[in-house]
Amino acid sequence: MAELAPNKAPETAIRGARFLLWLEAWKSFKKNKLAVVGLIIVLIFVFLAVFAPVITPEGINEQKLAERLQPPSSEHWLGTDDFGRDILSRIIHGARISLWVGFVSVIGSIVVGCFLGILAGYYGRWVDTLISRFFDIMLAFPSMLLAIAIVAVLGPSLRNALIAIAIINVPNFGRLIRSKVLSIKQEEYITAAKAIGMRDRRILFHHILPNSMAPIIVQGTLAIATAIIEAAALGFLGLGAEPPTPEWGKMLADSKDYLVQAPWTMFFPGIAIMLTVLGFNLMGDGLRDALDPRMKN
Amino acid sequence: MSESSVLQVNGLKTSFFMDKTEVPAVDHVDFDLKQGEIIAIVGESGCGKSVTSLSIMGLVPHPPGKVVGGEVFFNDEDLLKVSESKMRDIRGNEIAMIFQEPMTSLNPLFTIGNQITEAILIHRKWSKKQAKAKAIEYLKLVGLPRAEALMNEYPHQLSGGMRQRVMIAMAMVCEPKVLIADEPTTALDVTIQSQILALMKRLNQKLNTSIILITHDLGVVSEICERVIVMYAGKIVEEADVKTIFEHPEHPYTKGLIQSVPDIRNKKERLYSIPGNVPIPGSIKKGCRFADRCEFVMDRCREKTPELISIEGDHKVRCFLHQESEEQN
Numbered sequence: 001m002a003e004l005a006p007n008k009a010p011e012t013a014i015r016g017a018r019f020l021l022w023l024e025a026w027k028s029f030k031k032n033k034l035a036v037v038g039l040i041i042v043l044i045f046v047f048l049a050v051f052a053p054v055i056t057p058e059g060i061n062e063q064k065l066a067e068r069l070q071p072p073s074s075e076h077w078l079g080t081d082d083f084g085r086d087i088l089s090r091i092i093h094g095a096r097i098s099l100w101v102g103f104v105s106v107i108g109s110i111v112v113g114c115f116l117g118i119l120a121g122y123y124g125r126w127v128d129t130l131i132s133r134f135f136d137i138m139l140a141f142p143s144m145l146l147a148i149a150i151v152a153v154l155g156p157s158l159r160n161a162l163i164a165i166a167i168i169n170v171p172n173f174g175r176l177i178r179s180k181v182l183s184i185k186q187e188e189y190i191t192a193a194k195a196i197g198m199r200d201r202r203i204l205f206h207h208i209l210p211n212s213m214a215p216i217i218v219q220g221t222l223a224i225a226t227a228i229i230e231a232a233a234l235g236f237l238g239l240g241a242e243p244p245t246p247e248w249g250k251m252l253a254d255s256k257d258y259l260v261q262a263p264w265t266m267f268f269p270g271i272a273i274m275l276t277v278l279g280f281n282l283m284g285d286g287l288r289d290a291l292d293p294r295m296k297n
Numbered sequence: 298m299s300e301s302s303v304l305q306v307n308g309l310k311t312s313f314f315m316d317k318t319e320v321p322a323v324d325h326v327d328f329d330l331k332q333g334e335i336i337a338i339v340g341e342s343g344c345g346k347s348v349t350s351l352s353i354m355g356l357v358p359h360p361p362g363k364v365v366g367g368e369v370f371f372n373d374e375d376l377l378k379v380s381e382s383k384m385r386d387i388r389g390n391e392i393a394m395i396f397q398e399p400m401t402s403l404n405p406l407f408t409i410g411n412q413i414t415e416a417i418l419i420h421r422k423w424s425k426k427q428a429k430a431k432a433i434e435y436l437k438l439v440g441l442p443r444a445e446a447l448m449n450e451y452p453h454q455l456s457g458g459m460r461q462r463v464m465i466a467m468a469m470v471c472e473p474k475v476l477i478a479d480e481p482t483t484a485l486d487v488t489i490q491s492q493i494l495a496l497m498k499r500l501n502q503k504l505n506t507s508i509i510l511i512t513h514d515l516g517v518v519s520e521i522c523e524r525v526i527v528m529y530a531g532k533i534v535e536e537a538d539v540k541t542i543f544e545h546p547e548h549p550y551t552k553g554l555i556q557s558v559p560d561i562r563n564k565k566e567r568l569y570s571i572p573g574n575v576p577i578p579g580s581i582k583k584g585c586r587f588a589d590r591c592e593f594v595m596d597r598c599r600e601k602t603p604e605l606i607s608i609e610g611d612h613k614v615r616c617f618l619h620q621e622s623e624e625q626n
Contacts, residue, residue, distance in 0.1 A: 124360075125360070187401055188396050188397075188398050188401040188402045189401060189402050189403055189404045189405075191356060191396065192394075192396055192402045192403070192464070192467075193404070194356055194388065195354060195356060195388055195389060195393065195394040195396075195468075196388060196389030196393070196415075196416045196419060196467065196468075197385045197386060197387070197388035197389035197390060197419050197420060198385075198389075198415075198419055199385065207404055210406050211404070211405070211406055
């Protein structure tokens with residue numbers, strides 16, 4: 001590639017070469033059929049979430065009491081709930097909420113977790129002890145219980161559920177990046193970077209962090225799946241979204257009284273949760289294989 | 298500090314602290330390096346060669362390691378006492394280092410060009426364009442073909458020998474006064490080894506850079522070095538110019554090392570090897586550290602530690618065999 005473009009400015013050429021690196025990963029990702037299925041599922045939900053207002057047949061809160069608890073039909077593909085609202089429309093709008101919670105909470109966990117993990121791994125000694133014990137304490141609680149406790153303190157709302165989910169996932173990322181930093185800082189290129197007089201901060205953020213990104217991306221994808229489940233669980237318990245927000249967990253909780261009469265009210269939100277989680281998990285597994293350095297030559 | 302020396306090491310002592318016990322890895326090492334000189338530090342694995350070089354650079358992994366004593370004079374300053382930010386200015390700029398494993402000494406995520414220009418821009422307030430031109434100039438200087446194209450390539454696209462050349466280019470690009478090469482050819486095959494050595498010799502002559510070559514390979518030593526320091530278990534046991542070391546080695550350890558080099562003119566059934574291993578650092582409390590492996594061991598070797606004495610001009614040796622002969626005279 002470099003031979004083809006000797007006259008390019010160095011920055012563009014470097015960016016092009018990095019793009020090649022991702023192309024390699026994409027090629028090996030593509031070979032994994034299940035991972036591609038996962039990616040397609042995720043893309044479908046992302047598409048639904050982005051274009052929700054355009055593609056949904058009805059709004060999220062159009063109550064038609066005459067049409068309550070109707071089974072799936074050509075008019076309401078997935079039936080209606082106890083207020084006569086179209087379940088398909090609510091699920092599509094729900095995708096917005098679940099994906100939003102999933103992405104934002106995981107990004108929050110990654111930022112905080114990476115920062116703490118890098119400090120712990122690179123500086124070691126008392127910094128490491130302090131941060132690692134803090135993680136240990138957090139991991140000692142069952143994560144769901146901790147999330148419930150945090151929401152109980154902050155007050156139930158979708159935003160607070162998101163914050164709680166972000167907090168409980170911090171130690172997972174922190175530990176992951178700490179272990180990665182511990183192994184990378186032993187690498188000879190880090191000593192070599194020090195030997196050319198590089199500053200600690202630059203070594204941390206320009207050499208150690210990018211080299212520990214692959215497992216973070218994989219773990220992040222898988223964590224989005226768990227975050228979606230956790231958001232649904234908090235919603236189910238009434239600690240997440242407020243009505244009439246079409247949050248999937250909340251929809252499950254609202255429909256549990258009609259389980260016998262109208263099983264579709266519960267079935268379809270459940271399927272939606274399952275499919276997104278499955279999609280992210282398949283994609284995460286595929287990414288793990290694609291980004292595994294041992295697979296490269 | 299004598300007129301022509303660029304680097305002077307006095308009584309350097311570096312220890313590792315394991316479970317509160319102090320294990321000296323480098324024990325009172327003294328030497329000086331003259332302008333434009335190539336010296337070799339030779340010894341088996343684990344005898345303190347690499348720790349010596351890391352101590353000079355201030356890069357001893359801490360914890361558990363720590364420089365506990367001595368002085369390293371460079372430009373009339375003791376490097377062991379200067380601030381970390383001052384030390385950063387010296388590293389790479391005035392004293393550079395290259396490492397044993399060219400396969401892992403480059404960051405796999407960045408291009409060659411990126412890494413060399415970064416090395417320049419740390420120490421020089423140049424524009425990116427200037428730095429890039431300089432990087433290409435040095436890639437050419439170390440004998441790499443198609444330097445411009447290489448700038449955009451990743452380390453995994455290069456062979457070991459090419460990567461070591463890149464490392465040398467990166468180390469030399471700020472024109473340091475001293476280059477420390479820690480086993481630069483150990484991981485390379487023989488033909489590449491001699492090319493890399495020739496390159497270092499050429500750079501030494503062209504840029505007048507002093508080189509400390511750390512190696513366990515006496516073949517490498519004989520090829521390019523002027524003076525040799527033989528280390529054993531953290532101490533210097535013999536020091537002389539390269540000719541003397543090969544023709545009249547005086548310390549039993551040096552003799553053993555030289556005998557262990559295969560010689561094509563003199564095919565023996567079995568290659569000589571020094572019996573035993575380097576003692577675990579800190580395990581020998583008194584006496585000569587080589588005593589247990591020495592064929593000429595005497596009672597006093599186990600009692601007292603011999604001093605490093607000069608036996609003829611610059612030829613110094615740490616052995617009672619020679620102290621005795623001096624005392625008898």
